[in-house]
Each structure stands twice: as structure tokens, then as C-alpha cells.
Amino acid sequence: MTFTEKLKNFFGIRKTVSAELFEELADVLVEGDFGSAEAFKITEDLETVCKKERIGDGETVRQRLAAMLEDILIAPQAPNFQSGTVILLLGINGVGKTTTAAKLAHMCLDKGKTPVLAAADTFRAAAIDQLKIHGERLGVRVVAHQRGGNPAAVIYDAIEAAAGTGIVIADTAGRMHTKSALVEELKKIDRVVESKAPNAQYLKWLALDATTGRNAVSQAEVFKEAVAVGGVVLTKADSSAKGGAIFSLSSSLKLPVVFVCSGEKYGDIAPFNPKAYARTFVGL
Numbered sequence: 001m002t003f004t005e006k007l008k009n010f011f012g013i014r015k016t017v018s019a020e021l022f023e024e025l026a027d028v029l030v031e032g033d034f035g036s037a038e039a040f041k042i043t044e045d046l047e048t049v050c051k052k053e054r055i056g057d058g059e060t061v062r063q064r065l066a067a068m069l070e071d072i073l074i075a076p077q078a079p080n081f082q083s084g085t086v087i088l089l090l091g092i093n094g095v096g097k098t099t100t101a102a103k104l105a106h107m108c109l110d111k112g113k114t115p116v117l118a119a120a121d122t123f124r125a126a127a128i129d130q131l132k133i134h135g136e137r138l139g140v141r142v143v144a145h146q147r148g149g150n151p152a153a154v155i156y157d158a159i160e161a162a163a164g165t166g167i168v169i170a171d172t173a174g175r176m177h178t179k180s181a182l183v184e185e186l187k188k189i190d191r192v193v194e195s196k197a198p199n200a201q202y203l204k205w206l207a208l209d210a211t212t213g214r215n216a217v218s219q220a221e222v223f224k225e226a227v228a229v230g231g232v233v234l235t236k237a238d239s240s241a242k243g244g245a246i247f248s249l250s251s252s253l254k255l256p257v258v259f260v261c262s263g264e265k266y267g268d269i270a271p272f273n274p275k276a277y278a279r280t281f282v283g284l
């Protein structure tokens with residue numbers, strides 16, 4: 001049973017609303033990767049509202065919960081792919097950074113923009129080739145150096161290649177947030193972009209795997225602290241993730257989800273919709 005099914009069942013069997021329901025609900029939310037303090041807070045607020053409005057059936061409680069959850073989520077600003085934008089994708093290993101870079105390039109093409117992919121994962125030769133293959137398929141220029149090269153220099157060259165009109169989409173190497181040397185390297189990349197394109201719209205997005213659970217919050221904390229990440233791309237949302245950690249990104253870190261990816265194809269990316277996310281979370 002997926003978490004959403006579990007939550008759906010939880011409300012389905014409740015014909016009456018009692019204090020126990022809210023206590024149990026807090027536990028269920030924690031099981032769904034909600035932060036525990038947040039789970040207790042929201043169930044308390046929910047209980048207050050339900051008492052005040054004399055709500056007596058589980059289904060209406062569920063509707064109210066969905067509305068409260070929606071209110072927690074920060075609505076992202078629709079990204080504006082204006083000319084000269086630099087997008088830096090970062091995150092831990094295997095979360096879908098390279099795939100997302102290709103999806104964003106595809107999206108730029110759709111909007112009549114000229115993307116330039118920067119192969120700033122110089123760690124593995126295969127990573128450079130992976131991006132080149134996407135570039136060939138999409139008909140998008142890929143700026144790459146040799147394996148082992150300086151990732152900041154790759155982005156520097158990509159910014160030159162985009163010449164202020166294209167949109168640079170930089171893939172970076174997967175790095176554990178717990179490895180400080182790797183996080184330092186990211187800061188260096190960030191400084192180079194800031195000084196090379198001081199007036200450009202510069203978007204730093206953290207790719208987070210939807211199946212990660214509470215660890216997503218730790219990853220976001222570290223990367224936000226390091227380079228002031230401004231948004232999250234939630235990947236692999238097609239998997240049966242529990243998804244409660246996303247609420248903490250908004251409530252504790254003030255970090256909006258910008259895009260949600262739900263498959264491996266170029267078109268499997270969509271702007272984050274807080275209402276849909278909150279409703280799906282509770283099984284509506």
C-alpha cells in the first residue's frame with residue numbers, strides 16, 4: 001500500500017471525529033516523512049478548526065487537511081527563461097540532475113529560446129558523454145572540457161558561448177552534502193558564475209529525489225547554506241514516494257519546489273502545483 005492509499009484508508013474508516021483521530025493522524029503524517037513538530041502543529045490546528053466548524057466526518061477533515069497543507073507550501077514563481085539566464089543544477093549523486101538539465105533544455109527550445117548545456121560534471125567521462133548525447137538528440141550546443149577539468153571553467157565558457165542571449169543550463173557532479181570538500185567546490189563554481197555574469201538572472205536549483213524521505217531536508221539545508229539555492233526540482237515523483245518532507249522545505253527552509261519530474265522523457269517535467277501536491281498527498 002502506498003502512503004497516500006494508507007492516508008486515504010485512514011480517513012475512509014473514520015465515521016466520527018474524535019480527539020484520537022487527530023493524535024493518530026499526527027503519527028500517520030510522521031510516517032509519511034512529515035517533520036514531527038510540524039505534524040503535531042498541523043493536527044492541533046486541524047482539530048481546532050474542526051471543533052469550531054463542528055466537522056463530524058472523516059471526509060471533511062481530509063478536505064480541511066488538504067487545504068491546510070496547501071497553505072504551507074510556497075507557490076513558486078513561474079520561472080522566466082529570459083535571455084542570459086544561468087541555471088545551475090546541483091544535488092547528491094543519482095538524483096536526476098543530468099536528466100533534468102536535458103528536460104530544461106527541451107523546455108527552453110519549446111519556448112523558442114536557445115539553451116546551452118554546460119557539462120560541469122567533469123568528474124566522470126561518462127557524465128560528459130551523457131550530456132553530449134542529450135545535446136545531439138535535442139540539437140542543443142554542449143560546452144564541455146576534458147574529464148578532470150575545472151567545472152567552473154566549463155560554466156565560464158558556456159556563459160561566453162551563450163553570449164548574453166542564450167540560456168546556460170549547467171549540470172554538475174553529484175556530491176554528497178556531507179562531504180565538505182565537494183560542497184566547497186560548489187561554492188567556487190558559484191563565485192565564478194557570480195563574477196562572470198553579475199547581471200544575469202542566476203537560478204540555483206537543487207535536484208531532490210522524491211523517494212529520499214527526511215534526508216531531503218538535510219540536503220536542502222546544507223546546499224542552501226552553501227550557495228543560497230533558490231528552488232528545488234523534485235525528481236522521480238512518478239515513484240511511490242511518501243512526500244511529506246516537501247512541506248518542511250517550505251515551512252522550515254522557505255524553499256519552493258519549482259518543477260516536478262515524473263519520468264525519464266524530456267516532457268516529463270511540470271511546474272510545481274501546491275494545490276495538486278497537497279491534495280494528492282492526502283489521497284484526494
Ligand SMILES: Nc1nc2c(ncn2[C@@H]2O[C@H](COP(=O)(O)OP(=O)(O)OP(=O)(O)O)[C@@H](O)[C@H]2O)c(=O)[nH]1
Pocket residue numbers: 092093094095096097098099100121127172173174175207235236237238239261262263264268
Ligand atoms: N522515473 C524517473 N527516473 C528519473 C527521473 N529523473 C531521472 N531519472 C533516472 O534516474 C537515473 C539518474 O539520473 P541522472 O540524470 O543521471 O542523475 P544525476 O543526478 O545526473 O546522477 P549523477 O550525475 O550520477 O550524480 C537515470 O536512470 C534517469 O533516467 C524521473 O523524474 N523519474
Ligand SMILES: [Mg+2]
Pocket residue numbers: 097098099121127171172173174
Ligand atoms: Mg549527472
